[in-house]
Amino acid sequence: MTLKQRSLVFKALGHPARLAVVERLAKGECCVCELLKGTEFRKLSGPTVSQHLLVLKNAGVIADEKRGKKIFYQLRMPCVAGIALCVGEKAEACAS
Numbered sequence: 001m002t003l004k005q006r007s008l009v010f011k012a013l014g015h016p017a018r019l020a021v022v023e024r025l026a027k028g029e030c031c032v033c034e035l036l037k038g039t040e041f042r043k044l045s046g047p048t049v050s051q052h053l054l055v056l057k058n059a060g061v062i063a064d065e066k067r068g069k070k071i072f073y074q075l076r077m078p079c080v081a082g083i084a085l086c087v088g089e090k091a092e093a094c095a096s
Contacts, residue, residue: 017050
């Protein structure tokens with residue numbers, strides 16, 4: 001993976017809603033309707049969540065699979081969930 005491709009991954013992770021998607025998908029695949037049930041997404045519309053999913057997909061962070069009328073999303077780069085967790089833990093440690 002080139003530096004440019006890696007920078008696209010980090011750019012895709014640069015929004016709280018997209019980080020929330022990654023954290024949710026770290027628990028297992030789900031469809032948009034399941035994402036919208038999460039407290040992090042209640043204030044967002046379906047189209048907005050879909051746009052965030054597209055950014056993550058274009059960066060190669062997630063993949064999708066159509067099953068019937070629903071599209072299910074899963075992490076393609078599970079390591080990004082670990083990166084987000086690590087950053088959160090280090091930020092908390094530095095604050096105390």
